[in-house]
Amino acid sequence: MQITSKFTTAVHILTCIDIFGDERRVTSDFLSGSTGVNAVIIRNVLSQLRTAGIVNTRQGSGGAHLAKALDEITLYDVYKAVDCVDDEGLFHFHENPNADCPVGRNIHRVMDGRLTAAQKAFENELKKTTLAQVVADTRKIISEE
Amino acid sequence: MQITSKFTTAVHILTCIDIFGDERRVTSDFLSGSTGVNAVIIRNVLSQLRTAGIVNTRQGSGGAHLAKALDEITLYDVYKAVDCVDDEGLFHFHENPNADCPVGRNIHRVMDGRLTAAQKAFENELKKTTLAQVVADTRKIISEE
DNA sequence: AAAGTTGTAATTTAATTTATTTCAACTTTC
DNA sequence: GAAAGTTGAAATAAATTAAATTACAACTTT
DSSP: OOBOTHHHHHHHHHHHHHHHTTTSOOOHHHHHHHHOSOHHHHHHHHHHHHHTTSEEOOTTTOOOEESSOGGGOBHHHHHHHTTSSOTTOSBOOOSOOOTTSTTTTTHHHHHHHHHHHHHHHHHHHHHTOBHHHHHHHHHHHHHHO | OOBOTHHHHHHHHHHHHHHHTTTSOOOHHHHHHHHOSOHHHHHHHHHHHHHTTSEEOOTTTOOOEESSOGGGOBHHHHHHHTTSSOTTOSBOOOSOOOTTSTTTTTHHHHHHHHHHHHHHHHHHHHHTOBHHHHHHHHHHHHHHO
């Protein structure tokens, strides 16, 4: 199992908006070309980023723009925006444990706190990186090529 | 997306082996009844736990047994045993970034270290809990019921 | 008005996860 | 040593999810 590629796609998109935004319109079609991801999927991701207040887009006009500074956007914000993990959490519980079995009716509760802690540790790590850092690293590599 | 329920199923299985192992044979059929998971899936999970050196099973004889002490098995060991996350890692990269685009050909590399760190943080948290703790909590809840 | 773009719904395709079917090999017990 | 019960494993099916595709109305700019 893997976290949906919409997450890495979203980071790619935001990086492109910052790096190419000055010289050209960053349309879903352009982003589709850079990512190799279908333009409709790009528009869906942009739509989620817009709902999260991370980008601005407008019907007709073409070109996505950042709605906040890169150093105010963490990888966690993007992860949340594109809804990588739903309310059920990162772990999938087997759904029909037997309530007549003392283990079956309690195991979920016993594990829950510990699994949530693991998920939190993971998410907290994502909060440590801002898009500003990602873009800075990308610009550095490009300039050295 | 969610981590396969084989993981929580495996923890359930190990808990049952410890709690019921003294009074009865813990067969795949019994475990299927307690978990609500198909008996063949149970046998597959047991097979993975056996490969990891966590349980012993034998053809014909019936009944799984722990191959090591509960306090020597962490949630991480179980997670690894049932192969929740493959070599590709927890995050799924979009697979066809455009090598002609300076962002496209570098973004993977830029993100990789940070995403690996998040995965590591998550896995390290799983290493903090042993099955001994899970079973102790389970026994406590059962005794208070 | 024309060209290009976004937003969104509906559908299809592909991949993955879980369940099911089947049966040979093995153990224990009577 | 035959019967009953079990594991191991392969093959297949069903269900779920992710990603791509098709289609088109609404909007902006020129």
